[in-house]
Each structure stands twice: as structure tokens, then as C-alpha cells.
Amino acid sequence: MAAQFRKSAGRTASNSSEQQVDVSCEVPTETKRTALKYCLLLASGLACVIIIYFTMNLKLHQTVSSLKNHLRFGNVASSMCHDIVPLKENYETKKMELLKIEADIEQKILERQLKNQEIKHWAWVSNEAANREMAVGVQLFTSLIRSLERSQAELIGMIDAKQKTTKTQAKGFTQELEQEISALMRRSSSPVTVVGVGRCSSRIYGPAKRQTGHTAVMSSGLLFLLPCLILTPAATLEFRYHNNPEIEQYLLQVNASNPAITHLYSIGQSVRGQQLWVLALGLSPRRHTVGIPEFKYVANMHGNEVLGRVVLLQLIDDLVRGYRNNETWSLQLLNSTRIHILPTMNPDGFDESDTDCQYSQGRTNYNGVDLNRNFPDAFAGLRRQPQLAEQSCEAEVRAVIGWLRTESFVLSANLHGGALVASYPYDNSNGGSELVGGASVTPDDDVFVHLAKVYSYNHASMYKGDICGDSRPFLEGVTNGYQWYPLAGGMQDYNYVWAQCLELTLEISCCKFPPVQQLPALWTDNRKSLLAFIQQVHLGVKGRVFDGSGVPVQNAVVEVKGRTNMCPFRTDRHGEYYRLLLPGNYSFTVTYPGHEVLTETLNVPHGPDRYSAMKHDFMLRRITTSANPTQADPTQASLTPSCDYNLRLEAGGVVPRPTWTGLGAVLGLAAALQSLVG
Ligand SMILES: [Zn+2]
The missing domain is CATH 2.60.40.1120 (Carboxypeptidase-like, regulatory domain)
Structure with missing residues (x-):
């Protein structure tokens, strides 16, 4: 539009200049007047044409703010049709104004073009940045999604594997139980009573199976069986050799069925980590009552001497059954005594034991140590037994020592096999005044002999003294331990010397691992003596x-x-x-x-x-x-x-009576050191 205006303005100026030259030619006066008249008319006409041109373009220019000056110019120009003004002067002025306007317009156009380019560049930069950010974000979320997918896959895999393991274990337990139930059904003509939930049976004890090192698995099995134990009434206890998990299972069941008169606790673990379970029975089974003596039976100290395990389980069964049936003998014992029963002191040895009558496979604990030689010995001096420290004793021995410190036991018996005799302390001697006629005699010898005879005379045949064809008969079925054969580190000496508990070693069967079919008769042989011996806790x-x-x-x-x-x-x-x-x-x-x-x-x-x-x-x-x-x-x-047993003297000479004051301890230590130097 500016160019058109410029062109139009230029053309108009050129025409005006040509008209001015034509007006100055020489002609006659009339003609001149006429010519002048036409010249004026022509000039006015040209001016009008120019004004009309601008007026027509005025409406177009009104929309552009920068061109609104034309409006004033248009008004002025319009009045020119009526007013007479000096044309050239006016023309020059207007021309200058127009040129100025044109320059302004060009400047503003340039400024806007620059601004436009600037905006376009900024938009491009912004767009590029957004694209980059978007790319980074997409990459990040893609990685995150992939990571989550991987984690999800791993989790699903783990759950799947766990489920398969559980399923396999459950299948194993189920098969085991089914086998046991089948075995029971074969053994008994009476139908198996199935009570409670699932496959729970009131007679879950099948044939003995040797299981070694499966304690953890059986513990899971026990959890599986727990509802059965709670829901099932007292089971009939079979005459057979229950393995260690089965003994644990039985004790749990008895405890669950008789919570008022029983308390199950562990005194520690064997070398292989099997619990040494003790069942306490009495009116207050969980804690000592003043005036009620503490009694204990321990069996299976030698892993291959196994009848003690059987008779102690039968004894538990007998006591709780008698108590539930209000039988006088059971009520009198449990109302007056707290009885602790440890069916196996050496479960690891049992797992390794041979079923032979005489061989000693399984006698020791898992470390090959004879537990009845592993207790601190009152007669062994510092020189011969420097390892008297309890820390060096076997795990099973440490458990018993800790047990003796927890409870103040009064009377005890330790059940063995391979002979038929009641043996009493001492088992050892240092050749001092205790040695009398080949026996190592305690200050309470009369009481020990009485206790041993209570067992032997209440036993079916022990009192006869020559049942097992030993090299020499045991008079009345009793013997002083040392007189039979001396041994150091025995449990009964430890009980008597340091725990003021009178303990006997009861050998209750000629065969260490009697055939299963003999078990009912062997239980009957020992039942009366086991009960009578407990009753002796009320002596004195x-x-x-x-x-x-x-x-x-x-x-x-x-x-x-x-x-x-x-x-x-x-x-x-x-x-x-x-x-x-x-x-x-x-x-x-x-x-x-x-x-x-x-x-x-x-x-x-x-x-x-x-x-x-x-x-x-x-x-x-x-x-x-x-x-x-x-x-x-x-x-x-x-x-x-x-x-303080570390102050005992070496063999030879009379053992001085230990004194228990600080001065006595110092003197005792001096004497011990003197004997070592000598
Ligand atoms: Zn033994």
C-alpha cells in the first residue's frame, strides 16, 4: 500500500510540474484568459482527483493506527476543494510528511520483523528443550517399568517355589502319617479312631523308626500335629522304642492333656541341638513349693542303654492316668512330691546306638565322650584332672549341672542297662578314709544302702543278685559303685557331693537294648520299684x-x-x-x-x-x-x-575337712599347691 501510495504521489507530482510548464506559453489576451481559465479549472480538477483518491483510501488506512495522520491530511485536503491555497508549498509540506510517515512505517515493519524472528527462535529453543526433557522422562519411566516388571517376576517366582516346597513337605508328612496309621491298623485288630481335624488320630505312635538329624523337620511336623495334640485325649502308650521326636511329641501331648499337674521344660540341648526335655509332675508342676521335695529320674545317659527311656515314659503315663482316675497311690505321690523326668540325657547317642545287648555303639555322646565320666570329680586332684572347669564339660553334662543349680533336688536315680543292680556312691576314691573294705563309703552309707535295697527288693528279680550271670553276684542286688568298679567323673558322685542330692545308678536290664516283645514284662518288673523309690524322698x-x-x-x-x-x-x-x-x-x-x-x-x-x-x-x-x-x-x-572342688587334694592321705570361710579357702589352696610341688 505504501508503494502504491508512493507511486501515485510521484505520478501526481510529475503531472503538476508538466502543467506548470504549459501555463507559461505566449498566446493572445482573449485566448490567454480562456487558457488561464482552463488552466485553473484543470489545476483544480487535478487537485480534486488527488483529494478523491485519498478520500477513497481513507477507510482502508483507518484500521492501521500508524496511518491515522492521513485522516487529518484528508480533512485538510477535502477543504482544499473549497479553499484556495498555494499548491506547491502545500504539496512540498505534504510530501515531506508522507516521506516521514513512510520512513516510520518501514522502521516499525523492520522492528516487528526482528521481534517476530526473535519469538520464532525462542519458540524453537523452547520446543527443543521440551523434546529433550520428554525424551529423558520417557527413558526414566521405561527403566522404572522394566525394573518393576523384573521385581514382579522374581516375586512370583519366589512365591511359586515356596508353594512347591510347602506342598512337597505337606505331602511327605501326609504320607508318613498314612504309613503310621496303616502300621497301627495292621498291628491292632481294633479300628483306628479318627477324631478332630483332617488325619488326626488318637493313636499316632507308629513303629519305631531310626531318625537321625531330622529334628528340624520333625519340629515342623509337630506344628502340623499340634491341633491333634490339643484335641486328642490321652493316647495309649505303646510298648516300643520311641525315637527322639516321638518322645518330644508324647511329652507335648501329655503336657497339653494334663496342664494342671504337668510342666514341660528343656534343660538345654545335646551336642547336635536336640532338646533335653524334662516333664515335671505334681500339684505345683511349674515351681517349687516350700515343704514339697524335688525328685528326679534320668534315663539314657548312655545312648545304647534304652530301657530307661521306655519305663520312664510308661511311668509318666501311669502317674497321669492314675491321677485322672483318682487312684490313691498316684494322688499321694503327686500331692506330696514334685517329680522331674528326663527320659533321655543323650538323644544323640541313641540315634547312633546299636540294638545289640552288649556292644557299646552309641554309648557316648556325639563327640564320643562318655557322659558318666565327664562330670567334675571330687576325688580327682588338680594334677590329674585340670579340666575340672565346667566350661570344658560336654553340653549334656553342663545342662545337668545347670539343672542341679536351678532346683534343689533331694533324691534321684539314673537309669542304665547291661546289668541288674542298684549302685550307690561313691564311684570314686582318692584312697582316703572313705575306703572301707574295698568300698568307697559316704557319710550317708546307711541311707544309700537302704535306698538301693528299696529298689532291688521292689523289683521282680534284682534282689536275687545273680540274674545276669555276672562274674560275681551282687548281694541283695545292690553294690557300692567303687566296689563294683571305680570310675571318675560320674554323675551320682557329683549329685551327692555338690548338689546334696542322693542319687543312685540303677542298672535295670541285663540287655542294654532288649527285644521289643520283652518291654511289657520289663516295665512290670520295674514299675513297683520305680514308685517305691520316689516315695523314699520323704525319709528323714x-x-x-x-x-x-x-x-x-x-x-x-x-x-x-x-x-x-x-x-x-x-x-x-x-x-x-x-x-x-x-x-x-x-x-x-x-x-x-x-x-x-x-x-x-x-x-x-x-x-x-x-x-x-x-x-x-x-x-x-x-x-x-x-x-x-x-x-x-x-x-x-x-x-x-x-x-569349691578345685581345692581337693591328690590321692593319698586323709582328705582334710574343707572349711568354708575365706581363711579356710586360703589354707586349702596353700595345701593344694604344696601337694602339687611335692
Ligand atoms: Zn550305663
Whole structure:
């Protein structure tokens, strides 16, 4: 439009110039007037043409703000049709204005073109950046999605594998149970009672199977069987050799069925990690009751001597069944005694044992150690047995030692096989005053002989003494352990010397692994003696020792005249003492730091008939420091709470009576060192 305007303006200017030249030609006056008139008319006409041209273009220019100056110019030009103005002057002015407007327009067009280019460039840059960001985002999300897909695939794989394993295990358990049920059905003419959920049976104990190293698997199996154990009433206990998991299973079941009178606990683990389960029976099976003595039976210390496992399970079955049926003998025993039963002290040995009557495969624990030679020995000196430290004992032995510290046992028996005799301490000797006529005699020998005879005479044939064709008969079926054959590190000596628990070693069958068909008869042979022996825990006297303030005291020494124990018997943490004695008169001496020595004579009746030892408490009187300045400090009692067996002397010579004050310990140590140097 600007170019058109410029062209038009140029053409108009050119025409005006030509007209001006034509007006100056020489002509006659009339003609000149006429010519002048035409010239003026022509000039006016040209001016009008120009004005009309601008007026026609005015509407177009009104939309462009930069060209609105034309409006003023148009108005002025329009008035020119009516006003007379100097044309050339006006023309030049307008021309200059037009040129200026034209320059402005060109400048603004240029500015906008530059701005437009700038915007286009910015848009391109922005677009490129967005594309790059989009590419990065897409890549990131693609990686994330792939990672999630991989994780999902792995998770599905894991769940799938786990499900397959569980399915296989469940199938194995099911097959095992089905086999056991089939075996039971074959053995019994009576139909198998199926109760509860799924395949739970009231008779789940099948034929004995030797299983070694499958404890963890069987534990899972036990979890699987747990509903059966809870829902099933007491099962009939078969006469056969239950393997270790089956014993665990049976004890769990008995405990679940008789929670009021039983408590199942473990004293530790074997070398191979099998639990050493103990079932406690009594009115208060979970904890000690003052006045109720603690009794224990231990079996299968030698892994291949297995009848003890069978008879102790039968004993448990008998006791709980009798209690449920309100049978007097069971009520009297469980109401008066807390009975602890450890059916197997050496489950690892059992897993390795041979079924032969005499061979010793499986006798030791998994480390090949004879557990009945592994206890700290009172007669072994520092030189011969430097490993007296308990830390070096086998796991099973450490478990029993810990057990003896937890409970204050009064009476105990350890069931073995391969002979028929009741053996009693000592098993060992250092050649001191305890050696009498080939026997190593304890201060409580009369009580031990009585206890051994209670077992042998209540047994079907043990009292006869020559049943197994041994090299020499056991008189009345009893023997002093040392007299039979000396051994060091035995459990019964440890029980007696350090735990003040009278323990016997009962050999209950000529064959170490009797044939299964003999088991019912062997149980019958031992049943009465097992029960009668428990009843002997009520021999003698029991009671508590109270200090000058009337408070029961621990570690008060309770001695009986003429019975000097290597480690004097002391009151336990309840202030209680139990002293197994045959009927008769006994002089008791009670000593406790800070108190006068108390001596009393007691007439002791036969307690077992009444299921209770005679009850007698000792009341001590406090002494003043001025009255006896040499009296030991009361705190010394806690310094030497137990017998320090590291101070025992070597063999030879009389063993001095250990003293339990700090001074005594120093003197004992000096004597021990002297003997070592010598
Ligand atoms: Zn044995």
C-alpha cells in the first residue's frame, strides 16, 4: 500500500510540474484568459482527483493506527476543494510528511520483523528443550517399568517355589502319617479312631523308626500335629522304642492333656541341638513349693542303654492316668512330691546306638565322650584332672549341672542297662578314709544302702543278685559303685557331693537294648520299684532355718553328727533343708554367720509311710560382736556359697575337712599347691 501510495504521489507530482510548464506559453489576451481559465479549472480538477483518491483510501488506512495522520491530511485536503491555497508549498509540506510517515512505517515493519524472528527462535529453543526433557522422562519411566516388571517376576517366582516346597513337605508328612496309621491298623485288630481335624488320630505312635538329624523337620511336623495334640485325649502308650521326636511329641501331648499337674521344660540341648526335655509332675508342676521335695529320674545317659527311656515314659503315663482316675497311690505321690523326668540325657547317642545287648555303639555322646565320666570329680586332684572347669564339660553334662543349680533336688536315680543292680556312691576314691573294705563309703552309707535295697527288693528279680550271670553276684542286688568298679567323673558322685542330692545308678536290664516283645514284662518288673523309690524322698527331716529376725536364711549349714559331708549340706534360697535319714535319734548342728551355733537332737520317724518327712524348723539366735569377736562376718557366707572342688587334694592321705570361710579357702589352696610341688 505504501508503494502504491508512493507511486501515485510521484505520478501526481510529475503531472503538476508538466502543467506548470504549459501555463507559461505566449498566446493572445482573449485566448490567454480562456487558457488561464482552463488552466485553473484543470489545476483544480487535478487537485480534486488527488483529494478523491485519498478520500477513497481513507477507510482502508483507518484500521492501521500508524496511518491515522492521513485522516487529518484528508480533512485538510477535502477543504482544499473549497479553499484556495498555494499548491506547491502545500504539496512540498505534504510530501515531506508522507516521506516521514513512510520512513516510520518501514522502521516499525523492520522492528516487528526482528521481534517476530526473535519469538520464532525462542519458540524453537523452547520446543527443543521440551523434546529433550520428554525424551529423558520417557527413558526414566521405561527403566522404572522394566525394573518393576523384573521385581514382579522374581516375586512370583519366589512365591511359586515356596508353594512347591510347602506342598512337597505337606505331602511327605501326609504320607508318613498314612504309613503310621496303616502300621497301627495292621498291628491292632481294633479300628483306628479318627477324631478332630483332617488325619488326626488318637493313636499316632507308629513303629519305631531310626531318625537321625531330622529334628528340624520333625519340629515342623509337630506344628502340623499340634491341633491333634490339643484335641486328642490321652493316647495309649505303646510298648516300643520311641525315637527322639516321638518322645518330644508324647511329652507335648501329655503336657497339653494334663496342664494342671504337668510342666514341660528343656534343660538345654545335646551336642547336635536336640532338646533335653524334662516333664515335671505334681500339684505345683511349674515351681517349687516350700515343704514339697524335688525328685528326679534320668534315663539314657548312655545312648545304647534304652530301657530307661521306655519305663520312664510308661511311668509318666501311669502317674497321669492314675491321677485322672483318682487312684490313691498316684494322688499321694503327686500331692506330696514334685517329680522331674528326663527320659533321655543323650538323644544323640541313641540315634547312633546299636540294638545289640552288649556292644557299646552309641554309648557316648556325639563327640564320643562318655557322659558318666565327664562330670567334675571330687576325688580327682588338680594334677590329674585340670579340666575340672565346667566350661570344658560336654553340653549334656553342663545342662545337668545347670539343672542341679536351678532346683534343689533331694533324691534321684539314673537309669542304665547291661546289668541288674542298684549302685550307690561313691564311684570314686582318692584312697582316703572313705575306703572301707574295698568300698568307697559316704557319710550317708546307711541311707544309700537302704535306698538301693528299696529298689532291688521292689523289683521282680534284682534282689536275687545273680540274674545276669555276672562274674560275681551282687548281694541283695545292690553294690557300692567303687566296689563294683571305680570310675571318675560320674554323675551320682557329683549329685551327692555338690548338689546334696542322693542319687543312685540303677542298672535295670541285663540287655542294654532288649527285644521289643520283652518291654511289657520289663516295665512290670520295674514299675513297683520305680514308685517305691520316689516315695523314699520323704525319709528323714525337712524344714527351714530362720535367723534372729525370723527370716528364712540361705546357706545356713545343717549337719548331722557323725555325717561329715565333703560339701556340708546348706539351706537353699527358700531357707529350706532336706535331710534323708533312717528312723532314729540324730544330733543336728546348725551354723550361720552372726548367730549362735544351734544344736538339737531329733527323733526321726519313718516318713515315706506318711508321704512326708518329719518337719522341723531351726530358730537361730543372733550374737553380739563383743560377745564373740572372732565370729565370722555374715557376708562371708555369700562369698563361698558352694563347695569349691578345685581345692581337693591328690590321692593319698586323709582328705582334710574343707572349711568354708575365706581363711579356710586360703589354707586349702596353700595345701593344694604344696601337694602339687611335692
Ligand atoms: Zn550305663
